[in-house]
Amino acid sequence: MxxxxxxxxxxxxxxxxxxxxxxxxxxxxxxxxxLPKGVTDGETSILDVSAQEKGDRHVKKFELTAQDTEWQISEGKKVNAWTYNGTVPGKSIRVTEGDFVQVKLKNELDVPVTIHWHGVLLPNKMDGIPGLTQDAVQPGESFTYEFIAQDAGTYWYHSHQQSSVQVDKGLYGSFIVEEKEKKYKKDEVFILDEWAVNQEKEDITNMGGMMKGAMSGDGEADTKQMYDTFTVNGKSGKAIEPLVMEAGEKARLRFVNAGYQVHRLVFPEGSMKVIENDAERVVSDDNNTNVLEIAPGERVDVEFTKPDQDTVFIGQEQNIDYAEDMILPVVSNETHADQEASLAREAGTAKGISYGSEELIFDKTPDPDVTYDMDLSMGMSMGEGMSFQINDKTFPDTPPIKVQEGDIVKVTLRNKGRMNHPMHLHGHRFQVESKNGKEFEKPIVKDLIHVKPGEEYVIYFKADNVGEWLFHCHDNNHAARGMVTIVDYEGVYSPFELGGQEKNQPN
Structure with missing residues (x-):
């Protein structure tokens, strides 16, 4: 007892x-x-907002394994790559608009990784940003991404963990959302990139290299110093697989720039018409322009009609180093692939802002609820050398864009530095209203705007996707040195942290 x-x-x-x-x-x-540090009572975790249920939708399942691979770029050129499923690019994922997508990421590397779905409008918790929307997937672990493929168009996926290194090493692939009724029988994807094969990229990302590029007057001189090989779908020069088409045949060609350098592709005269830019259909009856300028991170779809010749070529404009690496033969059969390459003369250039969009976000210039001036500049960081800044700060100290759900947001981007900055907004599309104070007759809807030195753009977007979203330079070498900020919705918080035990590095 x-x-x-x-x-x-x-x-x-x-x-x-x-x-x-x-x-x-x-x-x-x-x-x-x-609540976690810095979070006030009444806020909701980003894990609990914007949920998407599969319901009775068709489910498409995929598996991507991050792994170390020796990759053959061309004869005599091999690199130690990091890949999804052993190839560069990784597996091309194709789904149909309305599908519920499940992608399991398995990490067999010895470093943490993620997958970001570039340009896809999805719930914040599926955006793949370590330290903001998830913890990085550790070696030996896995994570499953789930979302609805709501909008047809060309997208791509890539790691957003220390992306200046991991995307450079090959962790990317195409993500295509097809229309329920396809217009083109032939539909091909071409991912453009640059590699450091015979040199160490890290040796020239120092202050001296940056300063030399900055003083040259070339907006991407720093990037040009870093790489010595161009690729199309992971192959260079003669190793690029020809596109087989008959004379008069039409095809949809989807181009993605996964690198950090602008590429200008020359087409045979009269063969090309832009049909989409950043997954938005454009208004264009221009069949004369034959040079396509694609900024880092941009996606451009064209309708291509094969001229009445056995072999023609689509290739990088031949006025820069290594341009000969990036030439795509278009042949009637494989036997013509060895013909000596020659490109047409330039007859006009199509850029990301050349054509207005079919569907606009705003019918007229709206009155904003939030305004944000984004000054893009260069500076010095103690012990780090050259930095790239937003409003004189580097991430994570850059001032966020604070919004409430439903706000109309006006952002003025000004490039006060000497380098190009392709600025990409996650989780939203924006409408480009003006350049250097002049309004566009036909506004453009995009998720990436390429801001060259001295340029100013005014864009508008609606805060209609609750969460914590990155807005950053897609020259990831610049993002790694600070050019990142966050669209911060009132009333929500991220339960994740930068760095920490998970080593979360979103830039």
Whole structure:
């Protein structure tokens, strides 16, 4: 009897001590559970907003494994690449608009990784940003991304963990959302990139290299110093697989720039018409322009009609180093692939802002609820050399764009530095209203705007996708040195942290 009483007293004491410890702990305050540091009462985790259910939708399942691979770029050129499923680019994922997509990422590398779905409008928690929307996927672990493929168009996926390194090493692939009724029988994707094969990229990302590029007057001189090989779908020069088409045949060609350098592709005269830019259909009856300028991170779709010749070529304009690496033969059969390459003369250039969009976000210039001036500049960081800044700050100290759900947001981007900055907004599309103070007759809807030195763009977007979203330069070498900010919705918080045990590095 005494033993039972003693045992009961001990249990009561232990419970009491536990309650006292809990009441004094950081997990409890004033009778409520404590929130993470910097979070106020009443805020909602980004994990609990914008949920998407599969319902009765068709489910498409994929598996991507991040792994170390020796990749043959061309004869005599091999690189130690990081790949999804062993190839560069990774597996091309194709789904149909309306599908519910499930992608399981398995990490067999010895570093953390993620997948970001570039340009795809999806729930914040599926955006793949370590330290903001998830913890990076550790070696030996996995993570499954789930979302609805709501909008047809050309997208791509890539790691957003230390992306200046991981995308450079090959962690990317195409993500295509097809229309339910396809217009083109032939539909091909071409991912453009640059590689450092015979040199160490890290040796020239120092202050001296940056300063030399900055003083040259070339907006991407820094990037040009870093790479010595161009690729199309992971192959260079003669190793590029020809596109087989008959004379007069039409095809949809989807181009993605996964690199950090602008590429200008020359087509045979009269063969090309732009049909989409950043997954938005454009208004264009221009069949004369034959040079396509694609900024880093941009996607451009064209309708291509094969001229009445056995072999023609689509290739990088031949006025820069390594341009000969990026030439795509278009042949009637494989036997013509060895013909000597020659490109047409330039007859006009199509850029990301050349054509207005079919569907606009705003019918007329709206009155904004939030205005944000984004000054893009260069500076010096103690011990780090050259930095790239937004409003004189580097991430994570850059001032965020604070919004409430439903706000109309006006952002003025000004490039006050000497380098090009392709600025990409996650989770939203924006409408480009003006350049250098002059309004466009036909506004343009995009998710990336290429801002060259001295340029100013005014864009508008609607805060209609609750979460914490990156807005950053897609020259990831610039993002790694600070050119990143966040669209911060009121009332939500991220439960994740930068760095930490998971080594989260979103830039």
């Amino acid at each position: 005494k033993r039972k009483m003693i045992g009961s007293i001990l249990i009561t004491l232990l419970v009491a001590i536990g309650v006292l410890v809990f009441l004094q702990s950081p997990w409890y305050k004033n009778g409520e559970m404590a």
